[in-house]
Every structure is written in structure tokens, then in C-alpha cells.
């Protein structure tokens with residue numbers, strides 16, 4: 108029944124042919140117009156996905172992509188559809204399926220999970236059990252559109268206008284009510300995967316390199332393995348084919364994923380992947396998601412070996428030209444932070460460096476450091492390749508080349524100061540590049556020169572959301 112109505116909708120292109128399924132073959136769908144400058148010719152009613160009803164009607168709705176599957180169906184006939192992407196779209200009220208046929212626009216390689224889109228269509232159908240391929244049970248209502256061939260329908264991705272605020276409350280979640288089926292990774296691994304509508308809320312831990320694999324039909328495709336975790340366990344989410352592009356905007360220790368109904372394989376860690384009913388929501392606006400992210404950031408903050416210099420937090424130019432330059436004792440900064448946890452302070456400290464570890468770090472190939480995918484990287488080089496994602500990252504000078512820094516009132520332990528690149532250059536008298544290429548006798552001389560040297564540091568301090576504030580050093584005066 109639904110397929111006949113779809114057929115009649117598309118019958119203008121080919122009234123005679125009819126096949127089961129969508130009701131048309133790619134050959135039947137002939138490109139008629141360029142849709143890049145689409146102007147609606149009909150009036151469309153704005154609807155919410157949860158209130159959609161099957162049947163004809165000119166409607167438009169928005170949602171985020173929570174699952175999609177690319178089905179190339181190459182046709183040699185010019186101007187014919189070359190394939191279809193089956194997209195599951197969700198707003199805060201429900202999910203539905205969009206079967207997006209395309210010819211010249213390679214939607215399969217352009218879409219990403221989480222994208223905000225608007226659909227204009229003139230018909231909605233309900234998938235039946237015989238037509239599981241048309242729409243999965245998690246989103247049985249579907250619409251079939253071919254925007255390049257049919258002016259009455261359209262598909263638009265909002266990339267620039269997406270402020271990341273709309274449709275961030277999956278399943279209509281409210282902070283006061285626990286989300287049905289939500290469980291920890293540990294509970295999932297111990298049998299929770301059998302629960303209908305099981306949901307996992309996890310943080311991204313690492314993003315692997317894109318890898319090639321050979322499919323059953325002999326063709327190759329891409330996959331990417333994403334490390335995920337919550338407070339109970341670690342696991343992996345593998346994204347196959349077109350889905351593998353979606354992880355490019357995710358950030359380890361920051362991006363939170365709500366995954367509903369994943370496919371799974373339990374090895375030492377759970378290995379999750381997508382099936383037709385899986386839904387994935389990125390950074391949902393829920394109390395539980397905020398908890399997961401806070402947990403992740405606490406974990407990584409403790410471990411971060413070389414936190415980046417915070418750009419834009421301190422007005423260095425204003426401090427440099429200020430009429431009054433205040434010299435603080437270390438104990439006074441401590442008192443200030445306790446008394447004014449929300450305020451920023453900038454000033455100067457006069458300190459001694461009690462130990463210098465440049466030579467030993469040079470010998471260990473650890474003069475520079477950074478983190479990627481939550482893993483530490485060290486090298487006597489200005490960049491290094493991550494063992495996890497195989498991407499190159501710039502390295503910064505390892506703060507542990509300095510031991511404890513003291514004044515008459517207190518001390519700061521090794522590695523706790525965050526120097527700007529300028530401050531490092533002023534302290535060492537050379538750039539990072541010059542440091543890593545310096546011969547050993549220069550390294551030895553440098554270590555000797557800094558040892559117990561009285562220095563003035565321009566510092567900034569701001570607790571912000573941090574529980575443990577660190578002193579930021581923006582200039583060094585000898």
C-alpha cells in the first residue's frame with residue numbers, strides 16, 4: 108500500500124514500469140532540474156517528526172541525522188539516479204526515515220552524523236514488516252525523495268546556520284526524568300545489550316586512523332574505530348563506510364555520544380557498531396551527558412602532561428603596558444585565588460629555579476611533549492605522530508625540563524607552570540626548533556646557566572571552571 112502511493116507520486120517519470128520496493132529503479136528517476144537554487148513552488152506545512160502521519164501532504168520538517176546508510180545504485184543512463192541514502196532523522200519528539208535518491212550530488216560521502224537538515228516532501232509512508240529495507244522499525248515512517256528530479260521535494264543541510272542548540276534533547280529527555288534504557292558500559296557488557304531500547308552515554312576517548320577493508324563483494328570501504336568510555340568501562344565504536352567521516356569533528360575527552368540500540372560483539376571490551384535501528388546523538392543536552400563530560404575532563408586534566416597555553420584568557424598587551432606592575436609573592440597568589448575564585452589576576456613573581464632537567468630530557472628524547480587521543484607524545488622534535496590516530500601534532504616544550512620553582516614564601520612543583528611559546532623563548536634564549544637541534548654542549552651550557560638563576564616571570568592566574576588552577580607564564584625577564 109505505501110509503495111503504490113510512492114509510485115503514483117513518481118509516476119510522471121515512468122508510468123509503465125513498476126517494481127517492488129521503492130516503486131522505481133534508478134533508471135526511472137530522471138534528473139530534471141538543478142536544485143542548488145531551489146525555490147519552493149508549493150506551500151509546505153511545518154511539522155514535528157513525532158506528530159507525522161502517513162499520507163499525502165506538503166510538509167517540511169527539520170531534524171538531526173542519527174543514522175544513515177549509503178546505497179549506491181550506479182546507472183549508465185545519463186541524468187538518472189545513481190543511488191539512495193537511507194537517513195534516520197530525529198528531532199526531540201521522534202524519528203523518521205528519509206530515502207534520499209541522488210544523481211549528481213554524492214550525498215553518501217557528504218553527510219555526517221549529527222547534521223541538522225530540513226526536508227520538504229509531499230508524501231509520508233509507513234514501512235511494513237515486509238518492507239524492512241525501506242524503513243527500520245526504529246523509524247517506520249518514511250518519505251522517498253529525489254530532489255534533483257522532482258521540484259516538489261528538497262533536502263537541505265544546515266552547516267553554517269547550525270548553532271548546535273536545536274534538537275539536542277533526544278527522546279524528549281528531561282533532566283528530572285531518567286532516560287528509559289540508559290545503562291553503563293559495564294551493565295551493557297554484562298547482558299544489558301538484550302534490553303529493548305538500551306542506551307549508552309559515553310565520552311570519546313580516542314579516534315583511530317581511517318582504515319581500508321575489503322567487503323564481502325570484493326569492493327573496499329573505509330572504517331574508523333573510536334575509543335569510548337564511561338565511569339565503568341572502555342569500549343570501541345566502529346564506523347563503517349560513509350559513517351566513518353562523522354568522527355572528524357569529534358574531540359577526545361570532550362565529545363559525548365548517546366548511542367541507542369547498537370550492534371555489539373563482546374570481546375575483552377565491547378565492540379559496538381551500527382545496524383539499521385541504531386541511533387547516535389552527539390553532545391546531547393542532558394544532565395547525564397554533562398556528568399560524563401565533566402568526568403572525562405577531570406580524568407584528562409590530572410593526566411595532561413603539557414596543557415596548552417590558554418589563548419585569549421589573559422590580556423598580555425595590557426599587562427605589558429600597565430602603569431603599575433605588581434610584584435606578588437607565591438603565597439599571595441594563593442590567598443588571592445582563595446578569596447576571589449572567579450577573578451583573574453595578572454602580575455609578576457620573582458623566583459629561583461631549583462633544578463633544571465634539560466640534559467636528561469634531551470638524552471631521553473623528551474625535550475618536547477604533547478598529547479593526542481589521550482596519549483602522551485615525547486620527542487626531541489617540534490612535531491610527532493600519534494600512535495593512535497597516526498596524525499602529526501605540534502609539540503611544545505616539556506614543562507618538566509624545569510624542576511621546582513621557589514620564592515621566599517612558597518614553591519611550584521615541576522611541570523605545573525604553563526609557559527607561552529614566547530615565554531619559553533625568553534627563558535631559553537632560543538626557539539623550540541633551535542633547542543631540539545642544539546648539540547649536547549649547548550644543552551649542557553643552557554642547563555648550567557638557568558640553575559639557581561633569579562628570574563622575573565609575568566604570570567596570569569584564573570581558576571575558571573578548573574578545580575586546580577595553574578599559573579600561566581606569559582613573559583620571562585632575566
Ligand SMILES: [Zn+2]
Nearest residue numbers: 479480493496
Ligand atoms: Zn591522536
